[in-house]
Amino acid sequence: MEKEKVCNMKIFLTTPMPFLLLLILPNGVFSSECPKDCSCPSPESILCFQRRSSTIPSGVAPSTKSLYLFANGIEGLSTDDFDGLENLEMLDLSQNKLTHLPDRVFEPLTSLRNLDLSSNQITHISDACFQGMVLLERLYLYSNHITSIHPSAFNGLDHLLELKLQGNMLTSLPTLAMPQLLLLDLRFNVLPTLGPSDLQTPNLESLKLGGVGLTSLNKELIGTLKNLHELDISGNKLESFPPALKETQGLVYLSLAGNPMGPLKVHDLQNLSELQELDISSLSLQGLPEEFSQLFPHLRKLTVAENPFNCLCNLAWFPRWLRAQSITLEKTEVTRCHFPPINSGKVLERLEHRDFGCPTTTTVTTSTVKTTTTTVPVPVTTLPTTTREIPVPRASDNPTDKEGDYPLPPDPASPSSSSIDQDNDPNFCPSQTCLNGGTCRLDQHGQVDCTCPHGTSGMYCEIQIHHPPSPPESSTTTVTPDAPDISSHQATATSILLDLHRYIEARPYIRGIRLTYRNLSGPDRRPIQLSLPSSFPEYRLRGLNPNSTYAVCASPLGDNSGIDSVCTEAHTTPDNTRGSNARIEDPKLTTMLVPALAILLVVVLIAVAVGVVCYLRRKKAKGHLELECEPSQLELDGVKAGLDNGALPHKQAQLMIPEPAVQHSNMEYEVLLLQDHCTSNNNMSSHKPPFF
Structure with a gap:
């Protein structure tokens, strides 16, 4: 036993000290090689998050390959910060406070492939900022304050694959001669005139130009990008479909959202059959042609949100097509109907075919009569008489969707109208659709067409040519500083x-x-x-x-x-519109009052007849016998016989005295059978009060 202890002690003493430290420390990482306030998940990776220091941490090991320094509060860089880091491949300096990049500051990083400088306060890129970075593949400069880039700032970056400059203040762009570049993001700058001389990137696959102020898409520029698969030109000023896209092939993703280009035409989209994702949101679309479903056999994602769709019969194909082709409709909750009022605010994808108000046709054969529903678009102004009337919700109603979705606010027709017959109203349109006194009509395709008065223009007559609309003179709309x-x-x-x-x-x-x-x-x-x-x-x-x-x-x-x-x-x-007068105007109340009043009138006549009989008997009585105003059974039978001949309906089995008449809360009337001036016969059976 003693001999075994001695052997173990010799082994411990002869073991090298570095090896012992590797066995003792977690993950085999030297504590002295991890900078202060940082963590080292692996020997080659250092993570410093929210370190709250204005400088680069010291003590970074030369073997480090990934250095994450985001959100540290770093305000400046120098070449000394990166001495000895020839093995570094990934450097993340995003979300710091950098305002300036010194020349050749990254030159010691000869192996660097990924550089993230996003979300800083950089204003200018000089010609020597990225000198010596021959292996750089990804450069992220988005969300800065960059206003200018030197024409030769990117020279030597021949291996660059991704360049992101979105969210800056650029008004011009240096010539980007990058033969290997695959992704270029220039969104949310001011670059309205990009041409083929600006982008010499023959292998570019993804180009993002959203919100750069384009009024047209350069045909020659798109023609040079033979490998283009993704194109984003959303949020620009394109007033018509770009002709450059009519000859483009191979696009897999296309975004046209937020451009004032109006309705899409089928022939404009014929060469885009390879599309898998399409975004046509916010284009003021009122409908889509049914031929649209034949253009994109590979489509998997579609976005048509925030368009004022007319959910009429000519759009009934759309939800069925989405389900049949397993197409995902993005932003479903903001893809809703605007017209007609019965569908206003409903989610377009959840409508059934019957909800679009398509006319029904009846086919008669020798053996059966079959009713079918046609999907042929029929002009709204010439619907056949078999079309049912579409009720318009009144202003006092609270419209809800049967699926439980909250509706968008409609612009309904006159609230006093309870239903609309489209056959009798060829100009049926939502009120307030056309502005500034414009006249609203529906064309033969069911689209809203505004006839604008003199001095206005636009799809909805919203533009006043001479002067912009001024607020009313009412004191409630006077704009004051407060x-x-x-x-x-x-x-x-x-x-x-x-x-x-x-x-x-x-x-x-x-x-x-x-x-x-x-x-x-x-x-x-x-x-x-x-x-x-x-x-x-x-x-x-x-x-x-x-x-x-x-x-x-x-x-x-x-x-x-x-x-x-x-x-x-x-x-x-x-x-305050529902008062006592509202009950009189209720058609159900009218149908109850008229029969009740008629029966009351008959009862009054019967009472008069009984009174006359009592008076005659009293006059002819001898011996001054006291009558109790009670006619004999024979006389009652005589009265009843006369009533059975037409004076009273046959169901009236008992005589009724009309005073007093009591009206109940449920709009029914009860006529009491007892009167103060006349006692009833003791041997007469009691009667239940009749109700009308």
Whole structure:
């Protein structure tokens, strides 16, 4: 036993000290090689998160390959910070406070392949910032304050695969001669005139130009990008479908969202058959042609949100096509119907074929009669007589979706109308669709067409040529220095007029307004959203509940951060329209009152006849016998016989005296059989009071 202990002691003493430390320390990492306030999950990786230091940490081991220094508060860099880090491949300096990049600051990092400088405060990229970084593959400079880039800033980056510059303040771009570049993100800069001389990137696969101010897409530029698979040109100023895309082949992803290009045409999309994802949100689309379903056999994701769809028969194919092709409809909850009122606010994807109001046709054969539903688009103005009337919800109703979805606020027709016959109204359109006095009509395809008066233009007559619309002279809409950005006035029991003048004037850059409102007084407080163009200085919320408080918020369209959101509270007035007069106008009450009054009249006549009989008997009586105003059974039989000949309906089995008549709360009438001036026969059976 003693000999074994001695042997173990000799082994411990002869073992090298570094090896012993590797056995003792967790994960075999030397504590002295991990910088202060950092963690070292592996021997080649160092993570320093929120270290709260303005400089690079010291003591980074030369063997380190990945160094993460995001959100540390670093304010400056120098070449000395990276001496001896020739093996470093990944450097993350994002979310710091860098404002300047010294020349050749990264030159010691000869093996660096990934550099992330995003979310700093860098303003300029000089010609020598990235000198010596011959192996760099990914360079992220997005979300900075970069206003200029030296023309030769990216020279020598021949192996660069990804370059992200989105969210800066660039107004021009140096020539990007990068033969290996696969992804280029330039979104949210001001670059309206990009041409083939700017992008010499023949192998580019993904190009993102959203929100750069394009008024047209350079045909030659797209023609040089033979390997392009993804293209994002959303949020620009394209007023028509870019002709450059009509000859483009091989696109897998395309985003056209948020451009004022209007309805899409089938022939514009014929060469895009390889698309797997398509985004056509916020294009003011009122419908889609059924040929659309034949253009994209490989489509898997589709986004058509925030469009004012007319959910009529010519759009009935759309939900069925989505289900048949297993296509995922993105942003489903904001893809809703705008028209007709019966479908307004409903989720488009969840509508059934019968919900689109398609006409029915009857086919008669020698053996059977079969009723089928046709899907052929029929103009709204010439629907056959078999089409059922579509009820329009009144202003006092609270429209809900049968699936439980909260509706978007409709612009219904006149609230006094309970139903609309489309055969008799060829100009049937939602009220307030056309602005500035425009006349609304439906064309042969069921699309809304506004005839604008002199001095206005636009799809909805929203543009005034001579001068912009001025707010009303009412004192409630006068803009004062202390007035809120949004306010409400002219409230009724079911609507509130919102004043957005000040909100639009303070934000001339916005392209649209997102209104969000919820009922604070009711049990259902789910938010309801509505998108408006920035040319609407006023907007009326409809379909609200009486005597309720609503929270209304406005934010720029496309801004989901909520930073620039402005809110107010608005109140609807109590509903005073339903009084005693409303009951008289109720058709059910009318059908009850008329028969009841007629029967009362007959009862009065019977009472008069009985009174006459009593009077005659009393006059002819001898011996001054006291009568109890009780006719004999023979006389009653005579009266009843006369009534059976037509004076009273056969179901009237007993004589009834009309005084007094009592009306119950359920609108029924009870006529009492006893009178004060006449006693009843003791041997007469009691009668239950009749009800009408």
